[in-house]
Amino acid sequence: MNTTSSMSNEQIVSQVNDLMHTGFEIPRDKLVPTATLFDDLGMDSLDAIDMLVHLEEKLQIKVEGERLKKVRTLADIYGLVGEVAIPSLQPQSEQSH
Amino acid sequence: MSKWDVLIIGSGISSLTCAALLAKRGKSVCVLEQYNKPGGYLHCFSRFGERFETGAHYVGAMGKGQPFRALLKYLDVYDDNLFVPLDTEGFDVFNFPGFQVKFPRGxxxxxxxxxxxxxxxxxxxxxxxxxxxxxxxxxxxxxxxxxxxxxxxxxxxxxxxxxxxxxxxxxxxxxxxxxxxxxxxxxxxxxxxxxxxxxxxxxxxxxAYGLKNGGDAVARKFVETIEKHGGSVRLNTRVARLVTRDKHIDEVVTENGETFAADWVISGIHPKAVFGLLSEPEVLSPAFRSRVANLKESTGIFGVYAACTLDLPLNPLRNYYYFGSDNPAAYLESTTPATPGAVFVSSGTRVLRPGQKTIPVSFHASSPIEWFEPWRATAYGARPQDYRALKNELAESIFALVERYQPGLRASVRQFVTSSPLTNLHFNGSEEGSSYGIYHSFQNTGARSLGPRTHIRNLLLTGQNCLFPGLLGSAVAALRTSGHLVGIKPILNELNQEMRNFT
Known part of the structure; x- marks a missing residue:
């Protein structure tokens, strides 16, 4: 699997969707950007941590646990992975750390 | 089938803490222990007429008004006969090439x-x-x-x-x-x-306190308290299966076919082990199963337990650390059997008996289980000569490192036995023979730590794998776990009051 350093936005969407499908057995037709993790995808707070660890391991990225608190939808996940993968997408305030 | 409010698997200090706390708060509690005595790493063993600790070498926060003592007092487990303060002039002595530092109390x-x-x-x-x-x-x-x-x-x-x-x-x-x-x-x-x-x-x-009468005495005191509050500790009772339905444990089945039911099941054993007992492991997501399977373990530990003559200049109220190097990048871990990293030395007898002729001294150093991989499938007590030869080589290299700082150490050793990571695996079921459970790096702490809640609705985790290792870490993990059943804030308030009683 490609790591995020060499991935386009389309590849990020595709790979995140693959991991949500294989890791959590969520049907592919439910994996749309507006899908909320808890209501639409049937996940809970424990699943969210598993998802974080799963994405980190499979995509070889590192996400601060605190950032998970702001995630509501699948689009938020794509954005989060994208920010970690492509530093230029990160907000200025976070780049300055 | 016997029914309880709470069943607890394993009887390490975290499980015993949950049991004592919940029993005290009115829950009917039953602890299921596979071994013939309670305590997990509180176990002691005897050789050459001396008592040795397997894991409970010393404990912190035990002074008056300090957290661990307050917790034990709150649980009705504290007893002056169980603990002894280590040397206030220097409880830990660190020996590096060319210099030594003693840590006094405070x-x-x-x-x-x-x-x-x-x-x-x-x-x-x-x-x-x-x-x-x-x-x-x-x-x-x-x-x-x-x-x-x-x-x-x-x-x-x-x-x-x-x-x-x-x-x-x-x-x-x-x-x-x-x-x-x-x-x-x-x-x-x-x-x-x-x-x-x-x-x-x-x-x-x-x-810093030592255990005056060994970890076994602490475990016995826990059991006494649990039973006083109506709880039960069942020994020689190995859990074989957790029968689940709709992510709920309906039945706990032991190796001998006995069945138990409970509103809640608390596991103090390794997460890999407990999730392996589920009758329907497929209810867990592939991502979670992969996460548990890939948990990194902390390093294995090798132990040497020696009866030494009393002319050895070793104060039983002190712990000694010996390091082969003062390079912070490479001084803690053992790199080969001939080059041990840090060696931790303590005595299982903190207060010498009148007429005692030798003193039990334990030596511990890291030791990857990979060194012992060829014998993983062999049975405890029946492992072959080449396994014993490697253990002797490790013991001698540990003695040689300590001898650099304590000339005469080897000559003072009358007899010794050793334990390898495979020994830990046999007695405590610790994955990879580690003494500290999973590797508590950033990857396994904070938001990423496992437990207390699990994907099985009535299964909670406790123990050193859940929060943090050691007697204190495991006991504190038990507070969080028990808090899920009876509320954490009332427990913390009462413990806080217990601490304030001394100030």
């Missing part, structure tokens, strides 16, 4: 001792221990402060002790001393969150 003493050894680093030393004192106050389940935010401080969990120390000092020898307590959690300085290292350090500096 922050002022430790800061003074280190400042005398490293006079150019006085400011850094003061700043480091100031940070420790600040950080530990932010952990509500260590300081029993229900009024503080229950969330643990993020920064303390996302900065390593290596980062903190290297910001303060470039003195490599001082770095080595400050990293030494990594021995007690098994995590490298670069990987251990500063907050956890701070709690270990604070607890030992403020109140």
């Amino acid at each position: 922050y002022d003493g430790v800061i003074g001792a280190l400042s005398a050894q490293f006079p150019q680093e006085k400011t850094a030393i003061q700043a480091y221990f100031d940070m420790i004192r600040t950080v530990v106050n932010q952990f509500p389940t260590y300081q029993f402060n229900a009024a503080s935010d229950i969330e643990t401080p993020t920064e303390a969990l996302e900065t390593s002790v290596a980062t903190v120390v290297r910001r303060l000092t470039s003195n490599l020898k001082l770095q080595c001393v400050l990293f030494s307590y990594c021995i007690h959690h098994g995590v490298a300085p670069e990987d251990i969150p500063f907050g956890f290292h701070a709690i270990v350090t604070d607890s030992l500096i403020r109140g």
Whole structure:
């Protein structure tokens, strides 16, 4: 699997969707950007941590646990992975750390 | 089928703490232990007429009004006959090539001792221990402060002790001393969150105690208390299967076919082991199964247990640390059987008996289980000669390292036995023979820690794998776990009152 350093936005969407499908057995037709993790995808707070660890391991990225608190939808996940993968997408305030 | 409010699998100190606390609060509690005595790493064993500890070498935060003593008193488990204060003039003695540092009781003493050894680093030393004192106050389940935010401080969990120390000092020898307590959690300085290292350090500096009559006596006292409150501790009872339906444990089945039911099941055993008992493992997501399967374990530990003559200049009220190097990048872990890393030495007899002719001394060093891989499938007690030869080689290399600092050590050893990571695996079911369970790096702490809640609705986790290793870490993990059943805030408030009773 490609790591995020060499991935386009389309590849990020595709790979995140693959991991949500294989890791959590969520049907592919439910994996749309507006899908909320808890209501639409049937996940809970424990699943969210598993998802974080799963994405980190499979995509070889590192996400601060605190950032998970702001995630509501699948689009938020794509954005989060994208920010970690492509530093230029990160907000200025976070780049300055 | 017998029915209980709470069934607890395993009887290490975390399980016993849950059992005592919940029984005291009116729950009917039953502990199921596979072995013929309770205690897990509280176990002692006897050889050559001497008692040796397997895991409970000493404990911190045991001074009057300090957290661990308050917790034991709250549980009706504390007894003056169980614990003895270690030498206040120097409870831990660190030996490096060319220098030695003793830690006396209390922050002022430790800061003074280190400042005398490293006079150019006085400011850094003061700043480091100031940070420790600040950080530990932010952990509500260590300081029993229900009024503080229950969330643990993020920064303390996302900065390593290596980062903190290297910001303060470039003195490599001082770095080595400050990293030494990594021995007690098994995590490298670069990987251990500063907050956890701070709690270990604070607890030992403020109140390091030995176990006067061994870990077995502590376990017995726990069982006495649990039974006094109507609970039960069943020995020789190995859980074979957890029968689940709709992510709920309906039945706990033992190896001999006995069945139990409970509103809640608490597991004090390794997460890999307990999830392996589920009758329907497929109810867990593939991502979670993969996460548990890939959990990194802390390193295996090799132990040497020797009866030494009394002319050995070893104070039983002190612990000794011996290091082969003062390079902070490579001084903790053993790299080959011939080159042990840090060696931790303590005595299982803190108070000598009249007429005692030898003293039990244990030596522990890290030892990857890979060294013992060829014999993993062999049975305890029937392992072949080449396994025993490797163990003897390791023992002699450990003796040789200590001999550099303690001439005459080898000659004082009358008899000795050894334990390998395979021994830990046999007695405690610890994955990879580790003594400290899963590797408590950033990857497994804070938001990423396992438990207490699980995907099985009535299964909670406790124990050193759940929060943090050691007697204190495991007992504190039990507070969080029990808190899920009876509410954490009332427990913390009562514990806080218990601490205040001494101040």
